[in-house]
Amino acid sequence: MSRPEDHLPPDLYYNDTEAHKYTTSSRIQHIQTLMTHRALSLLALPSPSLILDIGCGSGLSGTLLSSLPASSGGPHQWIGLDISSSMLGVALERDVEGDLFLGDAGQGIPFRPGTFDGALSISAVQWLCNVESSEESAAGRLARFFAGLFACLRRGGRAVCQFYPRDRGQREMVAGAAVRAGFGAGLLIDDEGTKSEKTYLVLSVGGGDITGVVSGLEGEVEVEDQRRRAKERGKMSGREKAEMVKGSKAWIMRKKQQMERKGKVVKPTSKYTGRKRRIQF
Amino acid sequence: MKLLTLNFVTCARKSCKTLPAAFPLHPRDAELEIVEMELNPKFLVNILPRVEWQALRTVCQELGLPTLPDIMPVQQDLLQPPSLPGRESESQEGEAEGEGGSEEEDALQKPSQTAQDLHRVLLETTIANGKLVCGACGHEYAVKEGIANFLLPSHMV
Secondary structure, X not given: OOOHHHOOOHHHHOOHHXXXXXXXXXXXXXXXXXXXHHHHHHHOOOOOOEEEEEOOOOOHHHHHHHOXXXXXXXXXXXXXXXXOHHHHHHHHHOOOOOEEEEOOHHHOOOEOOOOEEEEEEEOOHXXXXXXXXXXXXXXXXXXXXXXXXXXXEEEEEEEEEEEOOOOHHHHHHXXXXXXXXXXXXXXXXXXXXXXXXXXXXXXXXXXXXXXXXXXXXOOOOOOOOHHHHHHHHHOOOHHHXXXXXXXXXXXXXXXXXXXXXXXXXXXXXXXXXXXXXXXXX | OEHHHHOOEOOOOHHHOOOHXXXXXXXXXXXXXXXXXXXXXXXXXXXXXXXXXXXXXXXXHHHOOOOOOOOOOOHHHHOOOOOOOOHHHHOOOHHHHHHHHHHHHHHOOOOOHHHHHHHHHHHHEEEEEEEEEOOOOOOEEEEEOOEEEOOOOHHHO
C-alpha cells in the first residue's frame, strides 16, 4: 500500500486538486465521520467546549463538532490547525464555523496554557514522523508537538489522535513521545489485523478532579519516574561503550535503536540479526 | 478569526514562550467583520473563567471597539432572566443591544444581556484581514480571510 507521506511533504502533497479530491470523496467522508464519532466518544465531553483540531484539513471533522446536538454535549466551538493552505482554502469555501490557522504542529502549538477542553486529530500525526530537512528530527518534531499539546490542554482534558502508523516501531515512537511529554497515554486499536485497522492514541492531562484525592494517599506511595528509568536504560557509560565491539550483535542492536529513534526505516529484528556466519574453509 | 481565539493565541516562537509581552498579540490594520452565530449560553459559562479579561480589554481598545467594564462578569451574571433589571448598565456595545436583544429574548428566556454582549464580542466579532504583532519579538502574523498564518521559517522556530 502506498503511503502519501512517502511522496511529498504535507503542504505540497495536499495541493488544490488533492485537497478537493479528499474533501469530495464520499468514501473518505464516511470514514472520517466514523472516526470523528469514535474520537468524540473517547473524549467524553459533557458540555459545549472549546476543542483543538490538529490537522483539520478542510474541516470535515470540524463540521461534525459544530453540528453536534445538545443531547450529546454539543455544539462545540473548535479551532483548527493545518499545514496545507489548499486544504484550508477548501474549508473556507465550505464555510466552516471554526477558526482556522495555517501552521505546522511539529513547530509547537501557539496557544496559552489551559486553553482547550479537548483536542482531536484525525489522520494527521503520522505526517509529523516525516522530516524534510536535516535541521530537525522526527523525534524532535513529535516532542515539540506533544509538549505544546500538553501545555495548551486544561487539567483533566483529553486528546484523541487517530493516526496511521507505518509499523510497530513508529507506533511506539509516537506513543513514547506522548508519554515523555507528560501525558497519560493509551493506544486503542480497532479492527486489529484487518485492512481497516485504526489506531487511536488516547491522552489525558492530569487526573481530573483533585479534590479529596490528597487525603486518600495513605501508606507507602511508590512514585515511578519512568523518564529517568528510560534514560538509564537507553544511555551507557563511556566505558561500556568502549567495550562494545563494532559489528557485534549488541552494537548492531544499539545502532538499530538509534536509527529507529531518528525515524528511519529499520528492518525488524529476527533470529538472524547479527548472527555469526559459519566459518568457511 | 474570532476575538475569543485571539484571547488564547500567543506568539509561536520558542524564545517568546517565557516572555509575558508575547501575549496578547496586538492586531494591526485589522478589518473587522460580524459573523452571526447562535448564542450558546452553556459554552459561555464554560469558557468565561478561562478568558483573560485584561487582554480582551486591551484588544478591544486597540480595535476601537467600545470599552468593556473593568471587572470580569461572573458566571452567575450570564444566566439571569432578562426581566431582572440591573444588568443593562453593563451593556458594552450600543449597536449590539438592538440586534442581539430582540430576537433572542422571545425564543430563549435564559441568557442575560451580559451574555448577549459577551457573545457579540467574543464569538461574532471576527478579524477578517490584517496582522497580529507579537509584543516581545515584533514578528507579524498575517491574517487573510480569517485564516492566520502561524507558519514560521525554520530559522525562527
